[in-house]
Amino acid sequence: MESTSASIPVAAVPEAIASRRVYLLCALVGLGGLFAGVTGPLLSTYIPILVRDALGEHRAAIGAVMAIDNVLLFVLVPWAGILSDRASNRGGARRPLVIAGYVLAAAGMAMFPMVASLGLVGVVGAIVVLYGGLNIQRSPFQAMMADLIPSRQRSMATASVMFQMCVGAIVFLMLGRMLGMRTAFLIASITVLAIAAVFAMTLRESGQSETQATEATLRGMVDAAAAAVRGAIPGLRAIFLSTLLLQTVFQAFSTWFALHGTERFGVTPEDVTIGFIAWAVGGVFGALPAGFIGVRIGRRKAMLVGFLLMACCFVALDRVSTLSQAIPLLMLASASWTFPSVNAYPLFIEQIPRRSRGVLAALYLLCMALGGAIGDPLNGTIFDLVNGYRPLFLVMAVYTTLAFITVLLIPRGTGEAGTGPDAA
Numbered sequence: 001m002e003s004t005s006a007s008i009p010v011a012a013v014p015e016a017i018a019s020r021r022v023y024l025l026c027a028l029v030g031l032g033g034l035f036a037g038v039t040g041p042l043l044s045t046y047i048p049i050l051v052r053d054a055l056g057e058h059r060a061a062i063g064a065v066m067a068i069d070n071v072l073l074f075v076l077v078p079w080a081g082i083l084s085d086r087a088s089n090r091g092g093a094r095r096p097l098v099i100a101g102y103v104l105a106a107a108g109m110a111m112f113p114m115v116a117s118l119g120l121v122g123v124v125g126a127i128v129v130l131y132g133g134l135n136i137q138r139s140p141f142q143a144m145m146a147d148l149i150p151s152r153q154r155s156m157a158t159a160s161v162m163f164q165m166c167v168g169a170i171v172f173l174m175l176g177r178m179l180g181m182r183t184a185f186l187i188a189s190i191t192v193l194a195i196a197a198v199f200a201m202t203l204r205e206s207g208q209s210e211t212q213a214t215e216a217t218l219r220g221m222v223d224a225a226a227a228a229v230r231g232a233i234p235g236l237r238a239i240f241l242s243t244l245l246l247q248t249v250f251q252a253f254s255t256w257f258a259l260h261g262t263e264r265f266g267v268t269p270e271d272v273t274i275g276f277i278a279w280a281v282g283g284v285f286g287a288l289p290a291g292f293i294g295v296r297i298g299r300r301k302a303m304l305v306g307f308l309l310m311a312c313c314f315v316a317l318d319r320v321s322t323l324s325q326a327i328p329l330l331m332l333a334s335a336s337w338t339f340p341s342v343n344a345y346p347l348f349i350e351q352i353p354r355r356s357r358g359v360l361a362a363l364y365l366l367c368m369a370l371g372g373a374i375g376d377p378l379n380g381t382i383f384d385l386v387n388g389y390r391p392l393f394l395v396m397a398v399y400t401t402l403a404f405i406t407v408l409l410i411p412r413g414t415g416e417a418g419t420g421p422d423a424a
Contacts, residue, residue, distance in 0.1 A: 022153050028202055029148060030160030031195045032098075032141050037168020038188045039105060039134065046181045047127070050112065054123045065124060069131045073369055076132065081139035081362030089355050093205035094140040094147070101137025102196035105130055109189035113182035138365050143357035146349045147205060152417040154346035155299060159291025162342055166283035173277070235410040239348045240367045242303070242410075245403035246340050247371030249310070252379050252396050253279065260389040265323040278327045282334025289335075290342040298416050299343040300407060306339025307404035314397035340403070347415035354421070 051065050080101075084094040108130025115122030149157040176184040254276075261272040294302040313333035320326050345364065352360045383389050413419060 022150060023156070025148060026153060026157040026160045028198065029145050029157050030164045031198060032137075032145070033161030033163065033165035034168045035102060035105075035137075035192055035195050036161075037165040037170075038172050038191050039109065039130075040165075041169045041173045042109075042176055042181075042184055042188055043130070046176070046185075047112070050115075050123055054120045065120075065127065068124070068127050070369070070373070072128070072131045072135045073138075074366065076135035077139050077365050077369075078359075078362045080136045081143065081358035081360075084140035084143055084358035085355060088143070088147070088205075088358070091206075094144040094358065095199060095203055095205055097140040098137045098144060099196045099200055101133045101135070101140075102192050102199070104133025104136065106133070106189045106192040106196070108133055109185050109192060113185045139358055139362040142345065142349075142361035142365065144203075144205065146352075146357050146361075147354060148203065151346075151350060151420060151422050152295060154349070154417070155294035155302075155343050156288075156291040158345050159287045159294075159338075159342045162290075162338055163284060163287035166280050166287060170277065170280050170284070173280075233351050235414040236348070236351070238406050238409040239344065239415070240364070242340070242403045242406040243344050243348070243364065243367050244371040244374070245399050245406065246337075246344065247368040248375040248378075249396050249399045249403070250337065251372040251375035252392065252399065255376050256379060256383070256389060256392050260392040261323060261326075263389050265326075267323055271323065274327065275323065275330055278330040279334040282331035283338055285331070286335030286338035287342060290338040293339070294343040294346070295417070299347040300410055300412065300414070300416065302343045303340040303347070303407050304404060306336045306341075306343075307400050307407065309333075309336035309339070311397050311400040311404065314393045314400060317393040318391075318397070340407075346417075347410070350415040350417070350420040350422075352420070 055065065080097055084097050087097070088094055108126050111122075111126040111129060115126045145157055145161075146154065172184060172188060175187060179187075257275055258272045261267060261275055290302065290306065293305070310333055313329050313336060317326055317329050317333065320329065348364055349357065349361065379392075379395060382391070382395060
């Protein structure tokens with residue numbers, strides 16, 4: 001382990017105490033997931049409404065404003081990954097970029113309830129600040145997590161991130177319903193600042209020595225992407241493809257389930273939200289076991305188990321006739337979804353040397369974003385062809401089966417704990 005917030009080196013304390021400190025560090029790093037859970041549901045629920053109120057029923061204009069998020073993602077995620085590698089390679093830390101992103105996001109969250117009266121300019125300004133902060137921290141946080149957490153425990157760290165993300169999503173969705181948008185956004189802003197303060201006070205990184213410094217550049221990112229396509233790193237193409245398909249599955253559910261549920265089960269949009277809550281609850285129950293099982297049986301096997309269970313759940317969901325029957329299956333599908341979600345990133349990052357983690361983490365995140373970008377128009381085309389949303393879960397089962405086959409293509413032993421540059 002390279003560094004913790006403790007003043008006594010881990011190697012100098014008994015093994016049991018060292019183990020407890022690693023798990024404490026996993027819990028601290030998991031606050032990055034709480035950050036996502038605090039911000040994500042509120043943004044998905046309320047920002048489209050605020051944009052519509054500012055623009056009226058001009059749907060193309062609403063879509064253009066909402067696309068600002070994607071523009072910032074494709075610009076800032078690579079840029080921040082490059083900057084974090086430069087800082088680390090020069091002996092510095094990635095944490096300042098993460099904290100800067102949190103502070104900007106907190107400012108954006110605080111601004112939103114107050115900008116509605118300022119019209120379109122105020123809303124766009126708040127979107128730029130908020131999503132700027134969200135995207136600046138993404139790749140530095142992922143790389144920092146790999147730097148701080150020993151190889152064997154990285155699945156537990158990503159499990160902690162997912163667990164806290166799902167808990168935060170449930171809590172802040174409930175706060176939004178009970179207290180209203182304005183209060184929920186302000187509480188979220190304060191929570192984000194508190195997470196930034198905890199990171200500043202507890203996480204301690206040690207960068208590489210000056211003699212190892214390399215200059216991370218955009219050209220280096222392009223070269224890394226080309227190397228991944230050529231198969232220069234074993235299994236990397238299959239990992240990227242399985243990650244893209246995993247995100248496509250999630251995007252299919254998050255985008256289309258409301259329309260599917262109202263059409264198929266004949267329930268109100270309010271009742272359909274129970275399905276989304278069931279998915280979040282399944283994530284809470286599945287995340288930590290997914291990390292533990294990934295540590296015990298290996299990351300690749302855990303991903304295969306998760307994809308197999310997901311496919312079975314989606315086929316069963318296609319056959320049920322009521323929403324009440326679908327709820328337990330949705331929870332099980334979500335719990336199964338955590339198995340590949342928790343173990344895919346540790347499997348990927350294990351092979352990446354520290355000097356390139358920011359750049360390659362950015363590529364991983366862009367691959368996930370591409371899965372979402374491809375999934376929505378592809379699924380929309382399928383639903384147009386069948387003139388309805390009925391085959392949603394069969395489509396998700398197909399994506400999941402393809403992901404299962406893709407993981408089988410990853411060579412055994414690739415990306416497992418203790419096999420990467422850190423072990424050497």
